[in-house]
Amino acid sequence: MPPPLLPSTALPFAALLLLSPPLPAPPRIQPAAHSLPLPAWLRCILYCEFDPHRGPRPVFQAPENLVSADTCDYLSDHLIASSELCGHLISVTAFGLRFVGHPEHIRDEHYERNQFMFNVCFVFDATTDVSAYQPIVKQVASDFRLMETQHRFLSSQSNHEQTQAIIQGIIHDINTLGQFSMPPTGVSDIPYFPKNNPEPIRLQQVWVASKDSIKLADPLLLKLVSFFDGVSDIMTISIKSEMELEFVLAKVSWLLQREMEVVRMIDKIRLK
Numbered sequence: 129m130p131p132p133l134l135p136s137t138a139l140p141f142a143a144l145l146l147l148s149p150p151l152p153a154p155p156r157i158q159p160a161a162h163s164l165p166l167p168a169w170l171r172c173i174l175y176c177e178f179d180p181h182r183g184p185r186p187v188f189q190a191p192e193n194l195v196s197a198d199t200c201d202y203l204s205d206h207l208i209a210s211s212e213l214c215g216h217l218i219s220v221t222a223f224g225l226r227f228v229g230h231p232e233h234i235r236d237e238h239y240e241r242n243q244f245m246f247n248v249c250f251v252f253d254a255t256t257d258v259s260a261y262q263p264i265v266k267q268v269a270s271d272f273r274l275m276e277t278q279h280r281f282l283s284s285q286s287n288h289e290q291t292q293a294i295i296q297g298i299i300h301d302i303n304t305l306g307q308f309s310m311p312p313t314g315v316s317d318i319p320y321f322p323k324n325n326p327e328p329i330r331l332q333q334v335w336v337a338s339k340d341s342i343k344l345a346d347p348l349l350l351k352l353v354s355f356f357d358g359v360s361d362i363m364t365i366s367i368k369s370e371m372e373l374e375f376v377l378a379k380v381s382w383l384l385q386r387e388m389e390v391v392r393m394i395d396k397i398r399l400k
Contacts, residue, residue, distance in 0.1 A: 133163065139315050171225065174200075174301045175291065176207045177282075178245035184208035187288070190296040194351045195251060199223055207231075208245055210298070217262055226252045230269035234276060248272055248295070263306050268298065271310050290315070329380055331362050352379055 172194040176186050184204035184233060189195055199222070200207065206220045207229065207390060214233035219226060229249035248268045250256055275281040297312025305313070337356040357364045362380070366373040 169256055170302055171298060173295050174207070174229075174247075174249040174251055175226070175295055176200075176204075176229075176247045176249060178208045178243075180240045180372065184245075188292050188295065189251075190299050192291070195225070199225075204226065207249055208247055211243075211245075214245065217265065219258065221254050221266045224254050226254050226256060226258060228252070228258050228265055230265050232269055234273065239283065240281070244276065245275075246282055262361070264302070317374065329362065329377055334358060334361050335365070335380065347384065349379060349383075352376065 140146070172189050172191060174186055174195055176184060179185050184207055185250060186197075186207070188198045203220065203222060206218065207227065208388065209231045211233045213229045217230050219228045221227075227249050228251075229247040231245065231247040234244045236244070248257070248265070250261055250265050252261075272282060276283060281287050292371065294312060294315050295318055297315045300314070301307055301309065303313045304329045335356040336358040337353045352365070352369055352371060354370050362376060363373065365371075366376045369376070
């Protein structure tokens, strides 16, 4: 039986986040050699799902075969964490590698067992400082979650090749171009992805939230959108929500770029 991730003295819930405890590797389990010459800082991206019949499993990785099947089996409970840990950054070090992911848990009657769980896990050498990659891991998780909640993109078998192309594009852009963007290089015709040239946002614009805003998974976005009442402009929304103006502008831009019909702009009517 594999050794537990945490010692017998239980840590509080918050202490589980961003831990990187070393797991001793059984001698017979070793990560497979990678087939492509990648820079050391990001070795692989591993996409995992929870299968209702087979449990946690890797769906694909880029490049292929960097992480062996035995390693994935050994770490399966950490690659797809319990629902309590979903929505948080989790880091685990084992077999000379560091796995950093942000597992997501979506509850919906549409799915078998009323849930869909996935994780886009970045894999590094064990000694790599991953702090610069943590925001990217969270952003990828957020983008993938939105792809699923808006379009059932990840759970559809017909989209698996496109999902794999997205993973390959992300690691290419990070390791070759030193940047991350959505859609990544080589990927197009995905309905969720941002417009190339979104219109600028002006402070005097008034915003209205649509009924689809309840589908937003991010509680902070839900709170922000609740102030889009058709009367308040961006500055007023910032004050009412007690959120920084730059943050509000960034989130509105983020929603517009993803072509979501969650918020729309209307002209402000000035009464004399």
